Amino acid sequence: MSLGRPVWRQTRAAIQKLLSKEDPRLRDNTGLVKKALLPRESVKMHLPAQIGDYTDFYCSREHATNVGIMFRGKDNALQPNWLHIPVGYHGRASSIVVSGTDIIRPAGQRITPQEKTQPFFAPSAKLDYELEVGWFVGKGNDLGKRIEVEDAAQHIFGMVLVNDWSARDIQAWEYVPLGPFLGKNFGTTISPWIVTLDALEEFLVGGPAQNSPKPLDYLKENKDTAYDINLEVHIKPSQSSTSKRVTLSNLKYMYWSITQQLAHHTVNGCNMRVGDMCATGTISGPDTGSFGSLLELSWNGTKKIDFGNGVERTFLEDGDEVNMTGYAKSAAGYTIGFGDCRGKVLPCPYK
Helix, strand or coil: CCCCHHHHHHHHHHHHHHHCCCCHHHHCCHHHHHHHCCCHHHCCCCCCCCCCCEEEECCCHHHHHHHHHHHHCHHHCCCCCCCCCCCEEECCHHHEEECCCCEECCEEEECCCCCCCCCEEEECCCEECEEEEEEEECCCCCCCCCCCHHHHHHHEEEEEEEECCEEHHHHHHHCCCCCCCCCCCCCEEECCCCEECHHHHHHEECCCCCCCCCCCHHHCCCCCCEECCEEEEEEECCCCCCCEEEEEEEHHHCCCCHHHHHHHHHCCCCCCCCCCEEECCCCCCCCHHHCCEHHHHCCCCCCCEEEECCEEECCCCCCCEEEEEEEEECCCCCEEEEEEEEEEEECCCCC
């Protein structure tokens, strides 16, 4: 990853050639095929890189607006800085886990609507998923030297799916004044396959307009930097034998691009290192079906989501399974997929 985009591109092309039906080197060598290609069900997937640092952004305007309306009202939905900077916070790399890892329900300090200043300790009652996309740094930068927005794509190796599990009730009490902490760092699930930016070039599109206000010069982009990638969330409640799609969103809805995120992250001279991961923040779209969290779908627990046969949810219960998928459909007829980003909620061992 540290060798840079020209090497990534050459390596991808070499692998594609070896796997093509026209190339006899692998096609006609049965022994080599058995060594090189393993049945998916026989292998255990691992994290795709050693993640040194993790930053989570908050870059979906629709999501930020929904949350703002929920807690501050329509007239004060977006904070004054939101349209000027890609807002972010530093997360916990040690609790990033690969798809298929169970997530234990966290416990922490909570408050009630009736008593907003006296906390009590209990398992989270508002456990949620967050539909996000993560991106990995391949080529870093030296301390004190920023990455320009027009060069940022040369530093990003590729993208994965991210479920940034969230304990909304723990977060609500702790987030003032420094932001998320224990409501976030108990677990973040990612898909095991990094999809390179070269593989996604065909799906570059224009993102949301950034005209009012215009970004500062170091964040201005004059080309397509959003990606048309469909993102789905499926939930299988503990009482059900089947899952239901609850979210269909798209990465193209995101206001601040991944290249703007990287440029902003380094504008103060912060050094990024190979294997660092950043995530976009919850990606919501313009309609209810594209909301990227249960917080929005249930409007903070005031609306129930129907799974049929009497099963309803506002937030996740023990035994529920969440799976996220992402895919882009080519004009040539092929599909590029991101694999699964799956996790099951286990009971909290603490009371």
